[in-house]
Amino acid sequence: MKIAEIAQLLTVTDPPLHFSAYDGSSFGPADAQIQLHLHNERGLRYLATAPGDLGLARAYVSGDLTLDGAHPGDPYEALRVLGDWRFRRPTPKEATELVKALGLRNLVPPEPPEQESLPRWRRTVEGLRHSRTRDAEAIHHHYDVSNAFYELVLGPSMAYTCAVFPKPDASLEEAQEEKFDLVARKLGLEPGMTLLDIGCGWGGMVRHAAKHYGVKTLGVTLSAEQAKWARAEIERQGLQNLAEVRHSDYRDAPGENYDAVSSIGLLEHVGVGNYPAYFGFIKDKLRDGGRLLNHCITRPDNKQRALPGYFIDRYVFPDGELTGSGRIIAEAQNAGLEVRHEENLREHYALTLKYWCENLERNWDDCVAEVGEATARVWGLYMAGSRLGFETNGIQLHQVLAVRVADGGNASFPLRPTWLS
Template sequence: MSLTEREQGAAGPSPVPPAETRRPTPTVADVVRAVTAEPLPVRVTGYDGTAVGPADAGITMGINSERGLSYLLTAPGDLGMVRAYVRGDLTLGGVHPGDPYEALRVLKEQLRLRPPALAEGLALLRGLGRERLMPPPPPPQESAPRWKRVVNGLRHSRSRDSSVISHHYDVSNAFYELVLGESMTYTCALFRSPGDTLEQAQAAKYELVAGKLALRPGMRLLDVGCGWGGMVRHAAREYGVRALGVTLSKAQAQWAQAAIEREGLGGLAEVRHLDYRDAPREQFDAISSIGLTEHIGVRNYPGYFRALGGRLRPGGRLLNHCITRADNRAPHRSGAFIDRYVFPDGELAGPGRLIGEIHDVGLEVQHEENLRAHYALTLAGWCRNLVANWDACVAEVGEGTARVWGLYMAGSRLAFERNEIQLHQVLATRTDPRGVSGYPLRPDWPA
């Protein structure tokens, strides 16, 4: 016997606990049971072969890798689930990734989370091991957290606004064409009936805005945050209005200007790649802001509406169309998913705050309406387009980005349906020093 062998024999091999005393590694099913309350509304399956929840559930959730479980365990709120879903480490069975609305509805309405008991939680943490509790790198579609965006300037500075707008709107014009449809309009539509097509409803929305602004041939319109130029082209084509649109997205401006030339509207319409703060300081007869207010920051409302009011002639009209909170007490900033993946730095206020700020800069509020139900229908239409064009969308932007869009649009539809967010149009006029607004005794646009 060698010295080494004698030493080993004397010292004995490293002790190995008996199998019955070793703590088993928690399964995916163990983790799910620890953080949810029965009954589960979906079936959850794990990469380790375990499952929990009713076998006949219409919706299944697959946690398909150790990385996916780590995402769920290491990110707060819904961020971990989003990261795993975007990476493909979490899948939802029973729904299409272009429209996971039904899965989100079931989870929102029926899934109940609970904190595990202290002893249970500590046992899970010890059993999972350190490697499972180390956050994996986020997907490439995720924007930096708010505090890291300072490299692009302070929140809502010109440079940072330009950067975050590019993050969302410069994804791909071809992708937006597939999702938004022929109207290439990325704001709430107006449905005369639920059976209207997206194109009909978007045209009706532009008609409503034009009517509220009382557009007439020869008038001058400024459309801030003009997107792909839908309102600008509608005003020029249908009303003979000289219309200028401005957008911070270079891709939008290029597409819109090409569409203007293609439609023969170059003599009346123009879209510029420009910050609304740099729009010409001339007196316009009408100003529309359709979906821009969400990006400017609530604390900047006074300067924003003052800037628009200063470009409006006495008697001119301003139409502001934007998403709002359902009340004036809700936080302005969005949750982690929307902020990191969809609208970085986006903020929403309640309708009272919005109307109050317009009023306080000296504009006279004449009319307001809530189109909340219309936005839910709009988002359902966009999801149908994403599902119908899924393969082409994935080829254009990648599956991760396409998943982000399906999740965002389906989740937003649910939020509008549940009255968690709303869409308000506010019409205001610039009254002259004698108190004359030019506004009629009753609204002068078609119902």
């Protein structure tokens, strides 16, 4: 049985693309916009032996499976079409026939691409999940790729979180500026205040608070490369008297009685089981009336398992975990913080990812020269797939604003939101 015949046997409806394989077989409309081609036996073995989306990712990242009609820097249209391809499980009789047709050799998994992280159960060599050493390794895997690569993809802001678009045709830089300013306004920042920014990345919020609000800001990040870049940019902009970034675990952040804490894109790395300690830590850092703004990716409900799909866990965010905004709000409340406002910005993240993919496609040759084609393919696949996830409500982005209430109930909070004016 030819490879395309196997795919056709298990396809439920007419394929939305054209599929071809190295054995000369093919099926699907020859004039389809998206052409999926399997180049070799290794790619077949990836597809046949890995669960979920992992086999497809392995074959694509290694170049054994290619998508004609879609740029690898922005395979959004291809992924949208692939999402319409419906398969069924083979019957027991068909499964036996398929094993014979494939042969035992093709049921032995090849070595995965070098960009792939170990499965969770094998990462214990780095420590227990969300231990300090293992968290540091997970952050290193994702964020210490190359500062030059991130500059090409993220643009001048070096902001690697959801932007906020004040209008549909706003530029990415305008939207990232608006995101930082929205956080500042929600936190009620004023000159002379202190801000702790945990998981500060390349220091965008740190610089914004210092430059535009006169706030003394400390940022901490587990990425050595991020800290190095952020410190250089702070010095370049002459903000050393107000802004500082340290290479540190957020749990080691010094000081107390902060006027505000911002956490932009950190909670995804903390682990749901560690939420009580996380929110307890933040409460202890705040003065009475001090505010927290938590900005993170979430599930659309609170019932799904927290662990991500195979591709995201192995290639993008090792040990990452997501849950619904309800769980986040509940844990913040249980830690003694009062939640005053929350909003969902998922459409804004879809737009953000669209811009990032456009940057990757436009700067493809330079990105490949910086990190290699396989890693660049990982990023195109991850960002385009995430864009689809936000558009279809598979994932969301929530900002939760909370406050440490003083004894007696004084939250030092206005009667109506002031950040909307």
